[in-house]
Every structure is written in structure tokens, then in C-alpha cells.
Amino acid sequence: MSPSERKTLQGADRENGATRMRDVARAAQVSTMTVSRALKDPAKVSPEVRKRVAEAVAAVGYVPNKLAGSLSSSRSNVVGLIMPSIENSLFSSTIQGISDVLRRHDHQLMIADTGYSAEAEEAAIRAFLAQRVAGLILHDTTHSPAAVAMIRRSGVPVVENGTLTPEPLDMVVSYSNEDASRAMTLHLARLGYRRIAFVSLPLAANERSRDRRRGYLAALEESRLAADPRLVLEMPPGLASGAEALLRLVEGGGDPDAIFFAGDVLAIGAVLECTRRGWPVPGKVAIAAFDNFDLLGHLVPPVTTLKLPRLEIGRRSAEVLLDRITGRSRAAVAVDLRFEIIHRSST
Amino acid sequence: MSPSERKTLQGADRENGATRMRDVARAAQVSTMTVSRALKDPAKVSPEVRKRVAEAVAAVGYVPNKLAGSLSSSRSNVVGLIMPSIENSLFSSTIQGISDVLRRHDHQLMIADTGYSAEAEEAAIRAFLAQRVAGLILHDTTHSPAAVAMIRRSGVPVVENGTLTPEPLDMVVSYSNEDASRAMTLHLARLGYRRIAFVSLPLAANERSRDRRRGYLAALEESRLAADPRLVLEMPPGLASGAEALLRLVEGGGDPDAIFFAGDVLAIGAVLECTRRGWPVPGKVAIAAFDNFDLLGHLVPPVTTLKLPRLEIGRRSAEVLLDRITGRSRAAVAVDLRFEIIHRSST
DNA sequence: GGCAATTATGGTATCGATACCATAAGCGAC
DNA sequence: GTCGCTTATGGTATCGATACCATAATTGCC
The missing domain is CATH 3.40.50.2300 (Response regulator)
Known part of the structure; x- marks a missing residue:
């Protein structure tokens, strides 16, 4: 093996089980570009080639590498959620709402909790920005100055949803x-x-x-x-x-x-x-x-x-975030969701 | 701008707010390799250079790009968790336990829920493998054949923790x-x-x-x-x-x-x-x-x-997974955690 | 004092995908 | 038949970091 090939191995059996787009391309007798297009924009590829690629994907068991994809396209499909506590079941409806919407739009959810510490929130934000998340959802509405600075620099869209704060970082979805x-x-x-x-x-x-x-x-x-x-x-x-x-x-x-x-x-x-x-x-x-x-x-x-519209808060947060991520909107919306009084016999 | 420079811009102000390691290197007057080492293995760098790098990082507001890092090193610090429902508060203690341990070891948590569908589980597994997670934690213990095949091919370590299943995919942490x-x-x-x-x-x-x-x-x-x-x-x-x-x-x-x-x-x-x-x-x-x-x-x-040891299940799951991720262990452990009867006056 | 061993640093190829550009083929219109 | 336009495909540089190797500087030791 020449020194220029760090750990490049030819063929399909490599130490690491992962197959690459190149393997698919070889199997389908097309270039990697065509494979890439066949997967993410099938209309741009002839039906016959599309079929060959699909078969090749199945044959070699190809699972795309989103790390490489995101790095190259500087587009990510991961959304970060930071809340004070995971264990507190109050938050779980909101998470569920977020998760539902993200899944429908083929996005992933990363979660961190802060234990109610602003310092931990800052660390979580830094970690998520390092992962190059496409957007952030923060439950808290007060943040350390360093955290605010990082978010501003990064330019990622943010939704806060703990309360209808009058001066949001970016967007808010909550009730008052x-x-x-x-x-x-x-x-x-x-x-x-x-x-x-x-x-x-x-x-x-x-x-x-x-x-x-x-x-x-x-x-x-x-x-x-x-x-x-x-x-x-x-x-x-x-x-x-x-x-x-x-x-x-x-x-x-x-x-x-x-x-x-x-x-x-x-x-x-x-x-x-x-x-x-x-x-x-x-x-x-x-x-x-x-x-x-x-x-x-x-x-x-x-x-x-x-x-309280906890599930809806999650859903709408994900929706407004996705609108910005996909470029469908540039507005810094503030969504005020309804609450309702349920009168029962304890009063 | 020459055609060979797709969107390469010199200097610190680029459309996208993110600064690169190269910017830090320039500011600290060292090579990117030295910056890389100063950040992840400081002992290998002289104290003086370490200090210059630290200052440069702060000066340019550098947030490392883990996508690039993971792609290059084929090492990831993200763990995927898949469970039937996020909303069910039973699971939240387990998630909390996982999150606690992961945070201490500088790993991130990605979550997906399946709504109790094996098909959705398969999709979530595929998505996580596409993100090149370092490990998986699955609540369910029954999986589609395709899901099993993908996991096997990928070689990622897996923990199941819904019940002490007799034939785990890899590792189990649960109670009976x-x-x-x-x-x-x-x-x-x-x-x-x-x-x-x-x-x-x-x-x-x-x-x-x-x-x-x-x-x-x-x-x-x-x-x-x-x-x-x-x-x-x-x-x-x-x-x-x-x-x-x-x-x-x-x-x-x-x-x-x-x-x-x-x-x-x-x-x-x-x-x-x-x-x-x-x-x-x-x-x-x-x-x-x-x-x-x-x-x-x-x-x-x-x-x-x-x-039931729900929090502990989360903690131990994360621990055994990290042991394998970091190479501290190669064993396919099965951990049987204790339960206890709490006798109260309803019986 | 000389030479091996160690420490500190840099150069360059590479991870696996996508963007941009180029080009070949197909097709209708006059 | 030729021109121009669209459609289908490929080549190559690039995203931002790390691995590996090379090399310069320093140290230790007999």
C-alpha cells in the first residue's frame, strides 16, 4: 500500500462495515454524482439509472454518511433542544410535539438538559453549535452573555418556549x-x-x-x-x-x-x-x-x-424553526398560544 | 475569484459566521495541526503555544466543527436512543440517567421515538446510523430483520433495556x-x-x-x-x-x-x-x-x-456503551439490575 | 562531545459527500 | 440538416478537521 493511501481500501470489505457512495457508484456503473442525485433529487436522473442505483444501494447495504453530506453542503438536519430537566414530565409533551414534527420532515433531535444551571446551558449550546445543528430550541429564556454571543455569531435560528418573553433571542413560541x-x-x-x-x-x-x-x-x-x-x-x-x-x-x-x-x-x-x-x-x-x-x-x-398547550408548543416550535431552516421564511415570529381554564369541582 | 475557489473566502469575515481552525492557526501563528493538538491533547504542545492558541480561540470565537472532526477521525461522540414514546413519563428517568452519564463524558444524545411501530424503529435506526452515531440504546427488544442486519453491518455497539431479553443483539441492561x-x-x-x-x-x-x-x-x-x-x-x-x-x-x-x-x-x-x-x-x-x-x-x-431501577438502567446503559465506544472493553455484557418490593398499606 | 532518543511542530493526503462547471446526447423547429 | 435548447451524466475542487509521516530542535547519557 503506497503511503498516500492512509487507510483507503478498495472493494466492499473494509474493516469498518460502512459502505461508501463510491461503492454504490461502482456497483451501479455510474459516477458518485449520479448516485448522489439519484438519492436526493431523483427527478434529475433517468428512470433506468435510478433503478440501477436503487438496486446497488440495496445490494451493498449503503447507509449514507450525513456527516460528510452536512460538511460538504453546510446544511444539517439536526435540531438541538435544551431544557432544564428531562425527568420533569411537564416537558415531555413538548418534546413529543417537537419530535413528531421533526420526524415528518426528516430531521433529527438532539437533547441536553441543564439541571437549571445557566453554565450548563452555555456548555450545551456550545456543544450543539459544534455539532453544527440547523436550529436550537431553548426552554429557558435567560441565558449567559457568552451563550447569547455564540448564538448570534453562529446565526442559527432559535426558538425559546418557556414563557412569552418580551425580548426573545430570535423566535418565541409559548403562552403567557x-x-x-x-x-x-x-x-x-x-x-x-x-x-x-x-x-x-x-x-x-x-x-x-x-x-x-x-x-x-x-x-x-x-x-x-x-x-x-x-x-x-x-x-x-x-x-x-x-x-x-x-x-x-x-x-x-x-x-x-x-x-x-x-x-x-x-x-x-x-x-x-x-x-x-x-x-x-x-x-x-x-x-x-x-x-x-x-x-x-x-x-x-x-x-x-x-x-396549557404543551404539545402544541412543541409542534409549533419545530414548525417555525423548520420554516427558517428550509428558508421558507425569514421572519422572527412570536407565537402566543392559547390557554384555557378547566373548571372542575375543587373550586 | 478563481473558479477553483468554490466559496473559499480568506480572512475572518465570511457570510457564514463560523470560524475555522485555520483562522485560529493564523491568529496564533501556528499550523492547524498544532491547533488541533492544543485542543484535544494539550500535553503534546508547549505551554507557550498552548496559551497562544487558547487566546486565539477566544479572540476569533472559534467553535470546532465536529462534523469535520468525526468524518476525519471516524469517531463520533453522539449516542442514539430509540424508545416507543417520549411522552410516557416512565421512560424519562431512564433518559435522565443516560443524559447524566453522557454529559460527564462529553457525549451527546440523539432521541427518536417510534410510536410502538417496528417500521418506525427501523427508520430511526437507519437515520442514526446515517448520522454515524457511536452507539445505540434501544428500549425495545424486538426489531425488524432489516434493522438487525443494518446494526450488525455497521458494527456499532448496542444496549437494549426494555427487559432482560435472553437473546440480545449485543448488550442488555435491565431488570427481569x-x-x-x-x-x-x-x-x-x-x-x-x-x-x-x-x-x-x-x-x-x-x-x-x-x-x-x-x-x-x-x-x-x-x-x-x-x-x-x-x-x-x-x-x-x-x-x-x-x-x-x-x-x-x-x-x-x-x-x-x-x-x-x-x-x-x-x-x-x-x-x-x-x-x-x-x-x-x-x-x-x-x-x-x-x-x-x-x-x-x-x-x-x-x-x-x-x-424499579429506571434511573440506574439509564446510567448503566450509558456506561457500558461508553466502555465499548472508548475501547475500554470488548465484552458483550448483560446487566441484571435489582428490583425491590415496597410494601405499603394498600395490600 | 557525539549520537540516539525524545519533544515540538508542520506538510499533505484523506474522511465521504456535494457544488459547480463542462460536456455529451436527445429533440423539436424552421 | 443545422441550430439551439433541454436533459442526463461526469470530473474535480472543496467542506473542516485529523492521521501519518517528516523534520527540526532539544535533551540525556556514557
């Missing part, structure tokens, strides 16, 4: 956490509740929780209800946490007649605690939730909640 | 669905239950459900309990489905004293239905579940269930 929270609070007020408590996840470093708290306060003001600090709580996520919040509020002297749990599974924990103690809901206290877990409708009593 | 189901049934028998019903997801095309049914039947036989077809049910997934199964069994003439729900959220739906009807559990009927949702421990009453 503030409006949703406000709507639910107003709903409770209209039902006649006067001492409405509010429980959220910690506000620090979570724009979504801050938006929700803001909506709650706005609704109180509109309803001419006094904001009572004894009725506002920040709790860590989790079922036990919801139960604890319930107890603290009910026994804390604030005397709430309704509690709005604006996050995670807190409301579920609280309702189960009521069952455990035999407290009637809404007799003892009314309970409303933020997220549309199926389970909320099956609890005893069924829980009033918001129906 | 059959043993777990058998253990829970024996547990119920030891508690004195004599008419133990069994509810699972549809058996067709689901090796896991079949394994579980087999374990149930084996345990009945060991316990010298008669198998009664009126006590065995297949139900679609979902909360409502669990409630319906409960009613069918209780009112179906089989007269069960315990029901073992071997899948999804069926048990949760059943327990909530009992709450709704005021049926005491286990007074009216005992209920046991298969999966360790947090929620099961918070229901009223808390539900006896199996603790």
Missing part, C-alpha cells in the same frame, strides 16, 4: 404565564373567593414563576382584593411540598378560602393531603392548579386547572 | 420483568390473598407485558393457586382504563381479593376509583402496582409497588 396566572386568579375571584393564596416554585432564576406571581398580583388588584404576604408561598417542587404548603397556609393565620398552586405537582400533593385528613374540597379550602396533568381530572375531587 | 412480576405475586400470596387478579397492557407486540404475565402465572403455580381467566385482563394504558379494570374485575364474578396492576398508571386510576366510591383498600380489594411513580406512595392509601 402571566396572563394564565391572572386568568385563573380572576376566575377564583369571580367564584366568590376572597382570600386567595398563591404557591409557586422558587422565583429566583425562574422567569416563569415570576411571571405567574405577577399575574396573580395583578388579578388581586383588579378584583380589589388585598395582597396578604401570609397567603403567598414559594415551595420546592414535589408532592410532599404541596402537602406542606397546604398545611402551612391553612394553619398559618392567613385564613385562605382558596389556594392556587402555580407549579409542578404541588396541587396534587395538596389534594391528597386533604383526602388523607378528610378535609372537604372546596368546603375547607378550594384548590386550583396550573398544569394540565391528566391526573388532576381524576382526583377526588377533580381539580380546576389551566389547560 | 418476569421475576419482578413473579415476586410481587408471591408477595401477595404470602400475605394471604388467594384470588389474585392480574391486569396488564396488551400483550401483542410487547415483550415486557408478556414477561410480566408469565411471572404472574408462575407465581400462582408455585403458590398452588388456580389460574382463573376471569381474573386476567388486558387493558389499554391510562387512568380511566385502570378504573374500568377495577370495576370489571370486582363486578365480573371472579371475586378477586387482590389486584396486581402490572403496567402504566392503571393502579393509580383504580385507587382513585376506590376513593370515589368509598371502597376501602385493601378492605374491599387489595391493590398492588408495578411502577415506582412517586405518586403511589402519596395516594390514600399508599400503594404497594415495585421499585
Whole structure:
């Protein structure tokens, strides 16, 4: 073997099982260009050659090398998704929506999670840009300056979808956490509740929780209800946490007649605690939730909640991203999706 | 511009924001090879040059191109994961475990879901092989012949982790669905239950459900309990489905004293239905579940269930895969992880 | 001090595909 | 019949990195 042939081997059996386009070309008695065209733009190739190529592909078991293809065409079919946590099932509908649309358009999905750390987000963005992703979907809406700079330099289209942030990097697809929270609070007020408590996840470093708290306060003001600090709580996520919040509020002297749990599974924990103690809901206290877990409708009593378009957020995010990736659009859209209040017997 | 320069532009400002290694090399006054080494094997470069390169990288905002790198080195740092559904929260712990380990080892995760179709699995495998993934993790354990052939040809290491299948493609990391189901049934028998019903997801095309049914039947036989077809049910997934199964069994003439729900959220739906009807559990009927949702421990009453190592399955899958990817091992391991029975007051 | 061994760096071919250009063949119109 | 146009195909440079080899500079050792 001459020194100029690093590890080039002729014929189909090479150490590495992968066959190349050249092998297909040889088998079909055409050039690699023709194979390339037969695969990605069949109309440009005569029916007879197209058939020969198809047979050759099957015969040698050819699987195209997208690394080479993307490098050469500087076009990639991979979209990167970065979210705080994979385990949190709230995000899984959104991922499903993204995945559905990407698959239909022959794109792949790469996922990374940050554990709620901006530093980890920056690392994930860097890694994805290194993979030359065609686009990014970010759940978070706050990013490190370095991350923003990298994204800007790279020019990849980006969708953020955690909340309807007023100053997106590029595109946003979400619902308004503030409006949703406000709507639910107003709903409770209209039902006649006067001492409405509010429980959220910690506000620090979570724009979504801050938006929700803001909506709650706005609704109180509109309803001419006094904001009572004894009725506002920040709790860590989790079922036990919801139960604890319930107890603290009910026994804390604030005397709430309704509690709005604006996050995670807190409301579920609280309702189960009521069952455990035999407290009637809404007799003892009314309970409303933020997220549309199926389970909320099956609890005893069924829980009033918001129906959020999580699947749709995923779908639309992928769609607007693909529009930009394929060049069908150059607009920096902001999509505000609808939410809905599902009234059930817990309020 | 000469015709030989397709779109080569000199200097740092090119239409596309990406800077190349060559730009870094120029800025640091060294060759691209030295830059390459400084980045991936710093010990091979003098401290002074290393520093110059680091500065140049920062100055030009260089993000390496992994497409080019992987193509050249025929080494990739992407792992593909294929599972039936992303939305099903059962899988999310496993994904989290995989993601945690991969991130620590500087690898990326690509995800596809099949919607429980073997055809879609084959397409996903083909797409991942086209991306030249370094390894595959498959949740399913049954695959189309074409899929098996592609994987074999490609030579990529594979981990399956849906169940401890006896004839894996390559490696397995899982627990034994059959043993777990058998253990829970024996547990119920030891508690004195004599008419133990069994509810699972549809058996067709689901090796896991079949394994579980087999374990149930084996345990009945060991316990010298008669198998009664009126006590065995297949139900679609979902909360409502669990409630319906409960009613069918209780009112179906089989007269069960315990029901073992071997899948999804069926048990949760059943327990909530009992709450709704005021049926005491286990007074009216005992209920046991298969999966360790947090929620099961918070229901009223808390539900006896199996603790399955879902996070650990993810972690170990990633670990054994990385061992093979990095060449630390050539063994086709099969890892049997432990499960545990969590006894609670529902039985 | 001389020579082998080691360390630091660069040159060039190559990974496997695609873009661009060139060219050959086919075809209708006048 | 010839011209011009379209259609089908191939040649070659290139994407951005790495592998391999060569070579220069430095060190160690008897």
C-alpha cells in the first residue's frame, strides 16, 4: 500500500462495515454524482439509472454518511433542544410535539438538559453549535452573555418556549404565564373567593414563576382584593411540598378560602393531603392548579386547572424553526398560544 | 475569484459566521495541526503555544466543527436512543440517567421515538446510523430483520433495556420483568390473598407485558393457586382504563381479593376509583402496582409497588456503551439490575 | 562531545459527500 | 440538416478537521 493511501481500501470489505457512495457508484456503473442525485433529487436522473442505483444501494447495504453530506453542503438536519430537566414530565409533551414534527420532515433531535444551571446551558449550546445543528430550541429564556454571543455569531435560528418573553433571542413560541396566572386568579375571584393564596416554585432564576406571581398580583388588584404576604408561598417542587404548603397556609393565620398552586405537582400533593385528613374540597379550602396533568381530572375531587398547550408548543416550535431552516421564511415570529381554564369541582 | 475557489473566502469575515481552525492557526501563528493538538491533547504542545492558541480561540470565537472532526477521525461522540414514546413519563428517568452519564463524558444524545411501530424503529435506526452515531440504546427488544442486519453491518455497539431479553443483539441492561412480576405475586400470596387478579397492557407486540404475565402465572403455580381467566385482563394504558379494570374485575364474578396492576398508571386510576366510591383498600380489594411513580406512595392509601431501577438502567446503559465506544472493553455484557418490593398499606 | 532518543511542530493526503462547471446526447423547429 | 435548447451524466475542487509521516530542535547519557 503506497503511503498516500492512509487507510483507503478498495472493494466492499473494509474493516469498518460502512459502505461508501463510491461503492454504490461502482456497483451501479455510474459516477458518485449520479448516485448522489439519484438519492436526493431523483427527478434529475433517468428512470433506468435510478433503478440501477436503487438496486446497488440495496445490494451493498449503503447507509449514507450525513456527516460528510452536512460538511460538504453546510446544511444539517439536526435540531438541538435544551431544557432544564428531562425527568420533569411537564416537558415531555413538548418534546413529543417537537419530535413528531421533526420526524415528518426528516430531521433529527438532539437533547441536553441543564439541571437549571445557566453554565450548563452555555456548555450545551456550545456543544450543539459544534455539532453544527440547523436550529436550537431553548426552554429557558435567560441565558449567559457568552451563550447569547455564540448564538448570534453562529446565526442559527432559535426558538425559546418557556414563557412569552418580551425580548426573545430570535423566535418565541409559548403562552403567557402571566396572563394564565391572572386568568385563573380572576376566575377564583369571580367564584366568590376572597382570600386567595398563591404557591409557586422558587422565583429566583425562574422567569416563569415570576411571571405567574405577577399575574396573580395583578388579578388581586383588579378584583380589589388585598395582597396578604401570609397567603403567598414559594415551595420546592414535589408532592410532599404541596402537602406542606397546604398545611402551612391553612394553619398559618392567613385564613385562605382558596389556594392556587402555580407549579409542578404541588396541587396534587395538596389534594391528597386533604383526602388523607378528610378535609372537604372546596368546603375547607378550594384548590386550583396550573398544569394540565391528566391526573388532576381524576382526583377526588377533580381539580380546576389551566389547560396549557404543551404539545402544541412543541409542534409549533419545530414548525417555525423548520420554516427558517428550509428558508421558507425569514421572519422572527412570536407565537402566543392559547390557554384555557378547566373548571372542575375543587373550586 | 478563481473558479477553483468554490466559496473559499480568506480572512475572518465570511457570510457564514463560523470560524475555522485555520483562522485560529493564523491568529496564533501556528499550523492547524498544532491547533488541533492544543485542543484535544494539550500535553503534546508547549505551554507557550498552548496559551497562544487558547487566546486565539477566544479572540476569533472559534467553535470546532465536529462534523469535520468525526468524518476525519471516524469517531463520533453522539449516542442514539430509540424508545416507543417520549411522552410516557416512565421512560424519562431512564433518559435522565443516560443524559447524566453522557454529559460527564462529553457525549451527546440523539432521541427518536417510534410510536410502538417496528417500521418506525427501523427508520430511526437507519437515520442514526446515517448520522454515524457511536452507539445505540434501544428500549425495545424486538426489531425488524432489516434493522438487525443494518446494526450488525455497521458494527456499532448496542444496549437494549426494555427487559432482560435472553437473546440480545449485543448488550442488555435491565431488570427481569418476569421475576419482578413473579415476586410481587408471591408477595401477595404470602400475605394471604388467594384470588389474585392480574391486569396488564396488551400483550401483542410487547415483550415486557408478556414477561410480566408469565411471572404472574408462575407465581400462582408455585403458590398452588388456580389460574382463573376471569381474573386476567388486558387493558389499554391510562387512568380511566385502570378504573374500568377495577370495576370489571370486582363486578365480573371472579371475586378477586387482590389486584396486581402490572403496567402504566392503571393502579393509580383504580385507587382513585376506590376513593370515589368509598371502597376501602385493601378492605374491599387489595391493590398492588408495578411502577415506582412517586405518586403511589402519596395516594390514600399508599400503594404497594415495585421499585424499579429506571434511573440506574439509564446510567448503566450509558456506561457500558461508553466502555465499548472508548475501547475500554470488548465484552458483550448483560446487566441484571435489582428490583425491590415496597410494601405499603394498600395490600 | 557525539549520537540516539525524545519533544515540538508542520506538510499533505484523506474522511465521504456535494457544488459547480463542462460536456455529451436527445429533440423539436424552421 | 443545422441550430439551439433541454436533459442526463461526469470530473474535480472543496467542506473542516485529523492521521501519518517528516523534520527540526532539544535533551540525556556514557
